Amino acid sequence: MDDHVTLRCAEARPLVPLFVDGELSGALSAPLRRHLMACTACRAVAAEEKALKRWFAREPEPVPAGFAARVARRAFAGDTGSRDAASAPEPAAPVPAPAEAVPEDGVLQFVLRITAVAAVLLFVLAIGIRTTSLPGDGGLRADDAQERSLDEVLEELKRLNRTAADEADAGTTDPAADPRTGRPAAERERAAQGARGR
Amino acid sequence: MEQPAMEDADLVRATLEGCQESFQTLVERYQSRMFSLVRGYTRSAVEVEDIVQDTFLKAYSRLASFQHQSSFSTWLYRIGVNTVLDFLKRRGRSPVQAVEDPELVGGTEPSGPGGSRFCAPDADLERREIARVTQEVLEHLPEIFRTVLVLREFEGLPYQEIADTLGISIGTVESRLFRARAKFRDKLLALHPEFGEG
Numbered sequence: 001m002d003d004h005v006t007l008r009c010a011e012a013r014p015l016v017p018l019f020v021d022g023e024l025s026g027a028l029s030a031p032l033r034r035h036l037m038a039c040t041a042c043r044a045v046a047a048e049e050k051a052l053k054r055w056f057a058r059e060p061e062p063v064p065a066g067f068a069a070r071v072a073r074r075a076f077a078g079d080t081g082s083r084d085a086a087s088a089p090e091p092a093a094p095v096p097a098p099a100e101a102v103p104e105d106g107v108l109q110f111v112l113r114i115t116a117v118a119a120v121l122l123f124v125l126a127i128g129i130r131t132t133s134l135p136g137d138g139g140l141r142a143d144d145a146q147e148r149s150l151d152e153v154l155e156e157l158k159r160l161n162r163t164a165a166d167e168a169d170a171g172t173t174d175p176a177a178d179p180r181t182g183r184p185a186a187e188r189e190r191a192a193q194g195a196r197g198r
Numbered sequence: 199m200e201q202p203a204m205e206d207a208d209l210v211r212a213t214l215e216g217c218q219e220s221f222q223t224l225v226e227r228y229q230s231r232m233f234s235l236v237r238g239y240t241r242s243a244v245e246v247e248d249i250v251q252d253t254f255l256k257a258y259s260r261l262a263s264f265q266h267q268s269s270f271s272t273w274l275y276r277i278g279v280n281t282v283l284d285f286l287k288r289r290g291r292s293p294v295q296a297v298e299d300p301e302l303v304g305g306t307e308p309s310g311p312g313g314s315r316f317c318a319p320d321a322d323l324e325r326r327e328i329a330r331v332t333q334e335v336l337e338h339l340p341e342i343f344r345t346v347l348v349l350r351e352f353e354g355l356p357y358q359e360i361a362d363t364l365g366i367s368i369g370t371v372e373s374r375l376f377r378a379r380a381k382f383r384d385k386l387l388a389l390h391p392e393f394g395e396g
Contacts, residue, residue, distance in 0.1 A: 021350070054318040054328075057325065058325070068226040075259075079255055081254075082252045
C-alpha cells in the first residue's frame, strides 16, 4: 500500500523528527524516504535533525567503585534518602521499617517542642496555683460528725436519765433547784440577799 | 554453566523478601543509566552521586508500592527525574521555568533554507568540549524541554517510555521534543555563533 502513497512537503516535514528518531511506522517510513530522496529542502531538514543528535553524543558516565553495594547496605539499614515529607515510605512487611525522614527545618521543630513543653508547664502551674488559692476549711469536715443510730441515741438518753435519778436519790440534788438551771435554792437565796443589800 | 540473569520483577520480589543482594543487582543494572540521566542536569560529580544514591534509596523505600504496571526502568526513571528536580530546587538552583507554557504558545519552526543553518560539531572538537557546550546550552532551557531532551537524546528512551515516565501523552512528547530541539538549536547558536553557517 505504501508504494502508492506520495507525500507533499507539508505532510513530510512533521514526520522527519520521528523518522530520525526511529519512531515512524513502516507504513509511513517508505513514503517519507521516497520524498526525502526527491526533495532537497526536506532532505536538508532531515540532515539538520541528524546534526543536532551529534551534540548529544556522550561518553558513558563513570560509576564510583562499590556504589551499588554501598547503596544496598544503606537501603537495608533504613536510609530513605533525602528528606521527602511528601512521600512516606512503605516498606514491605518482612523488611525492617526505615527510619522516619527527619524534617529539614530543625529550627521549626525545635521551636514547636519548646512551645509544647512550655504549654504543659503552664498548665501544671495553673492547677497548682488554683489549688493553693482555695479557702481552707479550718479543719472542719462534715464527715467528722459521727452518725449514730436511733438505738444509740435512745441508749444515751436513758443513761443520762439514770444519772439524774441516781443523783436525786443520793440528795445531791435540791428539789427546789431551778428546774431550768439546777441551781440549788439556798444559793439562789444568798444571791437575792446580796442584790437587796446594795 | 552461567545462570541466566534474573528478570527485574524477580529481583524486586526477592528484595521485598529481604534479599539485599537482589537489590544490589538492581542497582548495578541501572546505575549507569541513572548517572547518565542526572549528568544531564548538573556538572558536579558529587551532586550526581548524591542524587543517584537518593534515587535508589527512594526506590527501595517505595518498592512495595511498585505495581508492575510499567517497566521497572520507567518507574525508576520517574523517581530519578523527580529526585533531581527536587534536589536542584532545595539547593536554590531551580531549573529555568518557562514563563508561559510552551505548549500554549506557538512553537518555533526549524530553520529552513535561507535562514541560519545549524551545524554538527566539528570532527576535531573533542567529546569533552562537545559535552561542555551541550551542558551549557541545556542549563538555559526550561525544565520541561531539558527533561525530554535528556530522556530521548541521552537515555535513548522511546517516545512511549518517555510518555510513561513523565505521565504525558505521546503527542505531548512529540510536541515538546520538537520545541526543545528548536530551542536548543537557537540557544546554541546564540551562545556559540561559530557553530552556525550562512
